[in-house]
Amino acid sequence: MRLALYNAAGICVGSMTLSAFGKLTEFDFPKDLKDLGKFDWGFVVDTTRCIGCGSCVRACKAENKVPDGYFRTWVERYEFDADEAVLVDSPKGAIESFKENHTKDKPIVKGFFVPKLCNHCRNSACTQVCPVGATFESPDGVVLIDKTYCIGCGYCVQACPYGCRYLAHPPGTADKCTLCYHRIHRGLPTACVGACPRQARICGNLKDPKSEIRRIMNERRYHVLKPDLGTNPKCFYIGLDQEVK
Amino acid sequence: MEGFVFPNELHVTWTVMIVLYPYITGLVAGAFIVSSLYHVFGITQLKSISRFSLVSSFAFLLFATLPLLNHLGHPERAFNIMITPHFTSAMSGFGFVYSGYGVIVFLEIWFCYRADFVRRYATSGGIAKVIYYILLLGVTERDEHTDHVDHKIVKTLASIGIPVALMLHGYVGFLFGSIKANPWWSTPLMFIIFIFSAVVSGVAVLIFLYQFVHWLKKKAIDQGALDAMARLLWGFMIVAVVLEMMELLSLAYEQTERWAILHYLITGPLWYSYVVFQIFICSIGPFLILSVVVLARLPQRLSNILIFISSIMLLTQVLLMRWNVVIGGQLVSKSYRGFTEFFPGILDKEGLVVAAIIFIVPFLLLRQFDKIFPFFETDTHGSNA
Numbered sequence: 001m002r003l004a005l006y007n008a009a010g011i012c013v014g015s016m017t018l019s020a021f022g023k024l025t026e027f028d029f030p031k032d033l034k035d036l037g038k039f040d041w042g043f044v045v046d047t048t049r050c051i052g053c054g055s056c057v058r059a060c061k062a063e064n065k066v067p068d069g070y071f072r073t074w075v076e077r078y079e080f081d082a083d084e085a086v087l088v089d090s091p092k093g094a095i096e097s098f099k100e101n102h103t104k105d106k107p108i109v110k111g112f113f114v115p116k117l118c119n120h121c122r123n124s125a126c127t128q129v130c131p132v133g134a135t136f137e138s139p140d141g142v143v144l145i146d147k148t149y150c151i152g153c154g155y156c157v158q159a160c161p162y163g164c165r166y167l168a169h170p171p172g173t174a175d176k177c178t179l180c181y182h183r184i185h186r187g188l189p190t191a192c193v194g195a196c197p198r199q200a201r202i203c204g205n206l207k208d209p210k211s212e213i214r215r216i217m218n219e220r221r222y223h224v225l226k227p228d229l230g231t232n233p234k235c236f237y238i239g240l241d242q243e244v245k
Numbered sequence: 246m247e248g249f250v251f252p253n254e255l256h257v258t259w260t261v262m263i264v265l266y267p268y269i270t271g272l273v274a275g276a277f278i279v280s281s282l283y284h285v286f287g288i289t290q291l292k293s294i295s296r297f298s299l300v301s302s303f304a305f306l307l308f309a310t311l312p313l314l315n316h317l318g319h320p321e322r323a324f325n326i327m328i329t330p331h332f333t334s335a336m337s338g339f340g341f342v343y344s345g346y347g348v349i350v351f352l353e354i355w356f357c358y359r360a361d362f363v364r365r366y367a368t369s370g371g372i373a374k375v376i377y378y379i380l381l382l383g384v385t386e387r388d389e390h391t392d393h394v395d396h397k398i399v400k401t402l403a404s405i406g407i408p409v410a411l412m413l414h415g416y417v418g419f420l421f422g423s424i425k426a427n428p429w430w431s432t433p434l435m436f437i438i439f440i441f442s443a444v445v446s447g448v449a450v451l452i453f454l455y456q457f458v459h460w461l462k463k464k465a466i467d468q469g470a471l472d473a474m475a476r477l478l479w480g481f482m483i484v485a486v487v488l489e490m491m492e493l494l495s496l497a498y499e500q501t502e503r504w505a506i507l508h509y510l511i512t513g514p515l516w517y518s519y520v521v522f523q524i525f526i527c528s529i530g531p532f533l534i535l536s537v538v539v540l541a542r543l544p545q546r547l548s549n550i551l552i553f554i555s556s557i558m559l560l561t562q563v564l565l566m567r568w569n570v571v572i573g574g575q576l577v578s579k580s581y582r583g584f585t586e587f588f589p590g591i592l593d594k595e596g597l598v599v600a601a602i603i604f605i606v607p608f609l610l611l612r613q614f615d616k617i618f619p620f621f622e623t624d625t626h627g628s629n630a
Contacts, residue, residue, distance in 0.1 A: 070253055088580070090249070127333075129424075151319050151320075151325055153317055154258040155336055155420075157258045167318060169318060173319065
């Protein structure tokens with residue numbers, strides 16, 4: 001089944017060439033199943049660049065047909081007043097962007113946006129708890145769900161510390177961000193990366209020292225969400241504030 | 246919704262069915278332990294209730310998976326858990342523990358009742374005779390030697406069954422306690438609390454049913470057995486409640502990051518269901534009542550009424566405990582910044598009506614079982630009960 005998933009992702013389309021995608025191609029991608037081991041997909045979110053426009057959320061929803069009320073990605077807004085009180089919100093996952101907060105009595109002294117998505121953890125709790133192995137890590141480091149095998153128990157939804165999973169009825173199976181596996185295996189950026197007007201999101205091969213994601217990670221300081229839980233996430237945040245969980 | 250929750254957390258994934266599931270398995274494990282207290286530990290006061298507790302455990306066991314199947318998004322794939330178990334998951338062991346326990350209880354009942362079946366086969370006629378013949382697998386004879394062998398097998402099965410029953414329910418507690426993502430669930434104490442609360446609910450349901458059935462049939466109760474069960478209930482409920490309180494105390498005392506949100510959970514969304522009803526009314530209440538019953542010399546009738554009331558209160562307490570764990574844990578946002586809301590549906594697929602039906606069916610089944618495996622009949626033929 002997993003082989004079928006990879007096939008569906010386009011890996012076995014031997015005749016596929018980079019040039020076929022023209023300028024949309026942003027990074028190298030595995031051309032064959034044996035190439036998978038050379039890849040380890042990761043993600044960088046530069047919170048200092050995000051403007052909270054919600055383009056990523058809309059693009060993800062359209063690309064992946066995410067059911068209403070559920071989110072594979074969303075954007076959170078953090079606002080701090082002079083007393084260090086924090087106001088956090090993400091109305092409808094920011095799919096309609098944000099409106100100015102009318103509840104604030106005090107001036108906002110600091111604010112920023114934080115896009116969220118599946119962290120594709122190296123030691124993912126969701127993979128660990130899946131009782132049938134429907135959630136698995138692909139050889140190129142993406143946590144995926146075999147929806148033809150998922151029993152819909154919801155254990156993974158409980159186990160994900162980041163609130164990235166959901167179980168919608170129908171289809172009665174768990175779902176979450178796939179890192180647009182069907183796109184990155186054709187050399188295309190994920191829908192959210194492609195839609196971001198500020199390059200706040202970067203997806204790439206962590207094993208490639210020349211990749212954009214590696215370059216950024218070599219140059220910038222970054223942090224992951226909830227490192228104490230030992231999940232070893234592969235979504236790295238630049239400019240992450242301690243208030244972000 | 247209060248404060249900030251992650252957008253996907255607006256939907257509560259585990260609802261009434263997942264409250265009911267640990268509740269029913271708790272009854273299964275608890276009732277079995279009571280039966281084993283006689284068969285293995287020789288608490289002879291419980292002899293008259295040992296058969297009843299064993300068959301009750303089996304009746305609940307038959308329906309323990311029903312809430313789970315109703316909850317699954319794809320129940321037709323349920324057996325994937327056993328066909329291709331993913332052993333890093335705590336849940337993958339469920340099918341094996343559940344089936345293993347089922348086999349043990351079934352065999353124990355069979356050996357327990359074998360002598361009785363022989364007697365009934367000899368005295369019955371028609372379809373009943375055929376049923377007993379099938380139940381006896383064609384072996385319609387018995388003597389002192391076979392009775393002795395049966396008794397030894399029952400004792401062995403009961404001994405094996407104790408750790409398996411505790412595992413069956415301890416494992417349910419472990420399912421919750423091992424979810425490090427959830428601040429309300431994640432504690433190594435969870436499975437121990439689940440085990441003790443299981444025994445409490447098991448003893449309580451037996452007391453409730455025992456008194457109710459005898460009242461219904463207008464039969465005299467075995468006062469020794471009832472008093473012994475009341476003492477057991479008192480003892481186990483003290484351990485269960487103290488463990489629950491110690492867990493809360495350690496959370497409050499540690500003052501870690503999660504206490505900030507859990508404090509609001511307890512004083513906010515769970516104030517009535519947890520603090521008022523579970524702790525004050527349904528824990529402290531029966532503790533005081535049972536303390537009086539066990540320690541003071543009350544008129545028998547009054548004592549029995551108080552034991553009956555305590556059993557109902559403790560059955561409610563354990564149900565509330567399951568609710569407050571399962572639902573309460575999902576109300577807390579993993580952002581630690583707010584709470585989501587949950588209101589059970591009435592007529593939904595996983596609503597209250599379906600839950601009530603699933604819960605009542607084992608009791609109705611038990612009534613039918615009584616016709617094949619009479620629970621309280623005085624056995625003068627030396628069977629193993």
